Amino acid sequence: MTRRVFLIIAAAAVVLAVLLWLFFGPGRPSVSRTVAPVDVLPTPTPAPEQRVMLLFAGPDGLLHPELRNVPLPVEVHERVRAIVAEVLIGPAGELQPVVPWEAELNAVFVDGEGAAFIDITPPPEPVNGSRIELLLAYGLVDSILLNCPSLTSVQILFGGHEVPTLTGHLDLSRPLRLNKAFISS
Amino acid sequence: MLSAQEMMRTVEFQYAGRGVSVPRIGSRIEVMPVLALIGAGAEYSRAAGTYVVTYGEHTLQFTPGHRLVLVDGELHDTNDAPVPSPGGVAASTEFIDRALLAPLGFRLEPIPQGYRIAVGARFDDPVIVRPAAADFDATTTLVLTLDRAAEAIAEINEVGEITVVFADASPRLDPSSRLKSTRVRAVSSNGRALLITTAPNVGLLDWHSLDGPPRIILELGRVFPTPTPAPEYAPVTAGPSPIVIDPGHGGKDTGAVSDSGLTERDLTLAVARRLAGELRARGHQVRLTRDNGEGRALTDRTAIANRVEAEVFVSLHANASNFSSVKGSETYYMSLDDQATDEASAALAELENEAGGEADERSDLDLILWDLAQASVLNESAVLALEVQTRLNALSNIRDRGVKQAPFVVLTGATMPAILVEVGFLSNPAEAKRLATPEHQQALAGAIAQGIDAFLRAR
Numbered sequence: 234m235t236r237r238v239f240l241i242i243a244a245a246a247v248v249l250a251v252l253l254w255l256f257f258g259p260g261r262p263s264v265s266r267t268v269a270p271v272d273v274l275p276t277p278t279p280a281p282e283q284r285v286m287l288l289f290a291g292p293d294g295l296l297h298p299e300l301r302n303v304p305l306p307v308e309v310h311e312r313v314r315a316i317v318a319e320v321l322i323g324p325a326g327e328l329q330p331v332v333p334w335e336a337e338l339n340a341v342f343v344d345g346e347g348a349a350f351i352d353i354t355p356p357p358e359p360v361n362g363s364r365i366e367l368l369l370a371y372g373l374v375d376s377i378l379l380n381c382p383s384l385t386s387v388q389i390l391f392g393g394h395e396v397p398t399l400t401g402h403l404d405l406s407r408p409l410r411l412n413k414a415f416i417s418s
Numbered sequence: 419m420l421s422a423q424e425m426m427r428t429v430e431f432q433y434a435g436r437g438v439s440v441p442r443i444g445s446r447i448e449v450m451p452v453l454a455l456i457g458a459g460a461e462y463s464r465a466a467g468t469y470v471v472t473y474g475e476h477t478l479q480f481t482p483g484h485r486l487v488l489v490d491g492e493l494h495d496t497n498d499a500p501v502p503s504p505g506g507v508a509a510s511t512e513f514i515d516r517a518l519l520a521p522l523g524f525r526l527e528p529i530p531q532g533y534r535i536a537v538g539a540r541f542d543d544p545v546i547v548r549p550a551a552a553d554f555d556a557t558t559t560l561v562l563t564l565d566r567a568a569e570a571i572a573e574i575n576e577v578g579e580i581t582v583v584f585a586d587a588s589p590r591l592d593p594s595s596r597l598k599s600t601r602v603r604a605v606s607s608n609g610r611a612l613l614i615t616t617a618p619n620v621g622l623l624d625w626h627s628l629d630g631p632p633r634i635i636l637e638l639g640r641v642f643p644t645p646t647p648a649p650e651y652a653p654v655t656a657g658p659s660p661i662v663i664d665p666g667h668g669g670k671d672t673g674a675v676s677d678s679g680l681t682e683r684d685l686t687l688a689v690a691r692r693l694a695g696e697l698r699a700r701g702h703q704v705r706l707t708r709d710n711g712e713g714r715a716l717t718d719r720t721a722i723a724n725r726v727e728a729e730v731f732v733s734l735h736a737n738a739s740n741f742s743s744v745k746g747s748e749t750y751y752m753s754l755d756d757q758a759t760d761e762a763s764a765a766l767a768e769l770e771n772e773a774g775g776e777a778d779e780r781s782d783l784d785l786i787l788w789d790l791a792q793a794s795v796l797n798e799s800a801v802l803a804l805e806v807q808t809r810l811n812a813l814s815n816i817r818d819r820g821v822k823q824a825p826f827v828v829l830t831g832a833t834m835p836a837i838l839v840e841v842g843f844l845s846n847p848a849e850a851k852r853l854a855t856p857e858h859q860q861a862l863a864g865a866i867a868q869g870i871d872a873f874l875r876a877r
Binding site: 291292310329341350 | 827
């Protein structure tokens, strides 16, 4: 009798051990053991979509507007990033990009006076022509200022540097203000 | 991200009797503890990827991975970029010293165990100077390009030598620079001054400084030790002011190039020479900013016009577009510099505020006169641009692209009516072919000359 009880207890112990091994053993992935990163961020609330006016180059040598629905944050740095990203993606239709090379937005600064400074990839080779320079500058500047009412001017930097000019014409050493002269009427 | 071994060491920073051990990350140092030590506020904007540092009235912004620092609205280029680190951001001691602490009014002083943060500006930091000279018929332009902005004045010292004295920097000559000039024998540094050794009877005629890059420009030429004074009854015989024509681009800077190889550099020179002939035939004095294929700095071109007190400044260019269909001529004049006007207005308001309504009347008047002069020159430039563009429109096969305003570098700072004429698009094959012909170049020159002549006669 004692031996039977002993065998039953031993069998129960084995079953329990197997169960414990199945649940907590090394071969089974355990969700509870996943360590959450310390700096895990809450999922950001997506910015509401808004209709923005972006400017691209047209066959008449002027800027033409393209309306596009994009998530547009309220915070001004993010807003500038969103607008510049869309301009750098390029137009959807017949128009041409105002930045005629594959460029990325590296950094955005905004000072207390409403001047934004955007740093984009420099051209891989020299760019010529004042019209190309004008449409690049005002395509970016006007697109930003038309969609970011808290800003008053924009300076374009290339590869982390201020440049006096891109093609030897336009003064890019200071922030540019809205100039609608190059937007097609 | 940097390895754990590199994080083992720390550097002591001391300020106002307090000390803090700051982790060293390789060759860089954690920035946040240093800023906290002086009591500066620092916040990281995750959306912008930018650190915003505030201290007193100063605000700095910098981004890990970038060498630019925005200091109170002014961009400063640095020699190093901060990097992301376990503590947020790490930077070299030079970056911390020059880009972060200096704008806030501090400086780093080495001590055995690290650094002491001292209050006050740093003086006598070296500034690297690269001299270059260009000899012309009667004058030599000596350009001293600086590796950073530094306040300096050019003057004649007590023994009659030309010196450039720096207010808060020690000039060091770039050893790789070579000076070739018949009038400038040598440039040497001595403490806070540069000494310009010239050929006999060559002296300082004029000087000014420019930004982007920071430069000091000296005009040197023949001077006479004892000029003969003119008799009081002698009539004033000043000649008429010239029209300055600026053929765009030059040297290695070809500007736009057509499919057939016609360069903007050569085309503008050809039209400029013809324009000079047309204007001289109408009785005008003319000066070209360049009369060969060599280049000139953009700001020097306007400086020439200002120096000779030109009646009119005309910069000639040829255009290019990504669309080969775009054609026609355009005339530009300087856009109203809202920023400068705002700055003038702000300065005026500040003067009034500081003096409690008793601002210096002379300064007020200067600002108002400056503003009026700018507006007057701008209005005249608009009229000149319209006169020229109207004549260009009359040329067959040229589409009117109108008169526009934009802040062109070459028009900046001109103190006379100044325009930039784009004679046509080299990216349009048909127009480029026409622009290459002497007949069309002459027609363009004639049209521009008519416009300038009409403007000057109506003044």
